[in-house]
Amino acid sequence: MKKTSLNDIANKLGVSKSLVSLVLNGKAKQNRIGDEISEKVLKLAKELNYQPNQIARSLRLGRSETIALIVADISNPFFARMGRAVEDEADKFGFKVIFSSSDENPDKLGELLNVLIDRQVDGFIISPTIKSKEYILKLKKNNIPFVLIDRCLPPIKTNSVVVDNYNSTYYAVKFMLEKGYKKTGFITVSSGLSNMKERLLGYKDAMKNFGVRGYGSYIREVDYKNFNESVGEAVKELLLTQNNLRALFFATLRVGMAAIKSINDLKLRIPQDVAVISFDDADAYQIFYPPITAIAQPIDMMSSEAVKILINEIKQKNVKTEKTQIVLPTEFIIRESCC
Amino acid sequence: MKKTSLNDIANKLGVSKSLVSLVLNGKAKQNRIGDEISEKVLKLAKELNYQPNQIARSLRLGRSETIALIVADISNPFFARMGRAVEDEADKFGFKVIFSSSDENPDKLGELLNVLIDRQVDGFIISPTIKSKEYILKLKKNNIPFVLIDRCLPPIKTNSVVVDNYNSTYYAVKFMLEKGYKKTGFITVSSGLSNMKERLLGYKDAMKNFGVRGYGSYIREVDYKNFNESVGEAVKELLLTQNNLRALFFATLRVGMAAIKSINDLKLRIPQDVAVISFDDADAYQIFYPPITAIAQPIDMMSSEAVKILINEIKQKNVKTEKTQIVLPTEFIIRESCC
DNA sequence: TCATTTTGCTAAATTGGTTTAGCTTTTTTT
C-alpha cells in the first residue's frame, strides 16, 4: 500500500500538482486558486489521509525540521531528563530530535556534527566536551544554528543556556561552613569545562572568605577513566587520611552517585559520619535515606529556553541574529544529608 | 560557504555527475569507468571534503538510515539506558536514532508513528503502550519494519525482544518466601501489558505453589495518574493495615523508586522493618543503603538484539522475513534489602 | 470594439543524489 503523493491527488482530480501543493499549503488565495477546486482538493486530501513526504520537502526547502541534541551520555539521568524536555519543547514547533552521545570525546563530537549536517539537521543543542572549541568555531563560521547548554566556551560568543554555577556552589559551601563543617572536601571531574571551573571557584572563594586555610588539599579532581574507582579513591583519601574531613561536596551527579556508593562501602553513615551536598538533583537523591541535599538545575527550563533560542535562529537563518546568553538560577534543596 | 555537491565535482573535472556518483559509490569497476578518471574523482572529492547530501539520497533510495525508538518516557532511567544502547548499536550500521516518548498514551504513539513514517524513518523499535494494538497492526499491514521491546502483544506475531518476566518474578518471589517472608506484597502498575501480566502471574504462581493463601489481598495495582501518591497509598495500606506484611516486591523501577521513598517517609527501615525486591536495576538501587535486591534486565543486549533484527529486516525490506521472538534471561542480583 | 486587467490554472525548474539505457569509440574476432 503506497502512500498518497501530491501527484495521486492531482491525477484523481485532473489538476496539476502545483495547484494541489498551493492549496494544501494555504496559498490558494494569494495564487488565485478557485474556491471550488480548493475545497475539492482539501476534501480528497483528507479522504486519502495525505501526509507530505518530509524528505522531499526537506530536500526542496533545505531544512528538515529536525534538531540534534548532543550530550556526553544520554543514559546519564541529568541528560536523559534534558532529552525529554528538549523533545517536548521541540514538539511544540513540529520539530523532531536526534539524540547523540559524545562520550566527552571531542573527535566523536566533530564526527557527529559532520554526519548530522549531511543529514540536514537544522540546528544543534550541544553540551560541549573539552577541546571541542575547534568544532564549535567551525559551526559558528558556517553559520549553522546552535545553542550550547550546561557548559559554554567563554571567550567564544555563542548562544548558551547555563546555570549560575559559581554562586550556586558558593552558597551551598557557605551553608556547609555555617553549619560548622569547616573542613569540607570537594570532589569534581578534571575536565576544564566552564561549569566545572566555576563550581570549583565558588568552592574556593567560599572557603577563602570564611577564612579556612589549606583547603587546597581538600580538593580532588577525578578523571573520566576508571571513574567510579577514582571517585572511591578520592572519597577514601579525603575521609580516612590526613584531612579527616567530615563533609563532602560533589560537583556533579555522577560524582555524587559514585561517592555515595563508596561511602556506603566504607560503612560510614550520612550525615552522622560525613555530611554531603551534591550539585544536581535526581530521583535517587530523593529516595535515598537520608535524602541528599542537592543543588537542582532547572533542567526543563534550560531545555525549553535552548530549544526556543535555537528554533528562533533557525527560522531566521539568513538574518544575522544577536547571540543570546542565558544564566538561570538553581534551587538549593536542603535535605537531611547535611544537617 | 555552500557544501560541495556531486555537480561541483563533475563540473570541475568536466565529466558527468553520473560518473562521479558511480565512482564514489565504488561502482566504477562494474560500470567500466576508467582507472585514471576514477582516481581524479576520488582525489578531488577528498580535497573538497565532499559528503553526499543524505536527504537527497534518502529521497532517491526511499530510505533514510534513521530508525525511531519510541518508549514511554526517555527520561526514565530504564529507557534512557536503552536509548543509549540502541544509539550505540545503530551507529555500528551507520544508522541514526530519533527518540520519542509516548507517555503510555496510545494516541500519542499513533501520531508519532504517522509523523515519523512521513519522515521516512526506516523502522521502529517500540515499547508499546496499552491499547496500541491497532497501531501496531497497521505497521505490520503496511510492511513497515519494527521490533517490539520490553513488552509484546502476544497474539500478534511480530519481532520482539523481551525478558523472561514470569520466571524471573517466580524465582525472586520464591527466594523471598524461602527466606521466611511468607507475606510478601506485590505492587505493580495497572497497565494490562504483557510484561506486567507475566510478572503478576509469576508472583501468583510462586505464592500458590508455596501454599500461601489469601495472597490476593497482598496485591496492589497502581494507576499511572497520581503515580507517586498512589504507590505511597499502596505501600501504606500493605504495611500498616490488615495484612501486616514484612516484605514487598516492586514490579518496575518506577514503582520501586516511589515505594522506597514512601517507606522512608514512614520511617520504616529496610530490611529490618520491610524487606524489598524490585524488578529492574538502576544506579540508585546500588548506591542505596542498604543496596536493593533487584532483577536486572540485560538492557544492552536487549537493545542490540532489537537493533540487529530491525536493521536486518530493513536491509531485506521486500523479502518476506520470518518474525523473530527473543526472550532473554534476567539477572537476579541479591543485595542487602531482603536478607 | 479593441486594449487592458484579472482570474484560474499549469509547465517546468529546482533540490542533490542514483541508476538505467544507450551512444560512441576502440578493440577483438572471424
Place this chain on the structure above:
DNA sequence: AAAAAAAGCTAAACCAATTTAGCAAAATGA
C-alpha cells in the same frame, strides 16, 4: 575488412515536494 564485442562515458528519468513565470480565458475599461 566487416561484424561483433568491449570499453568508457553520458543523458535522462526518478524520488516528491515547492515555487516561479507565464499561458489562456474571462472580465473590465476606454
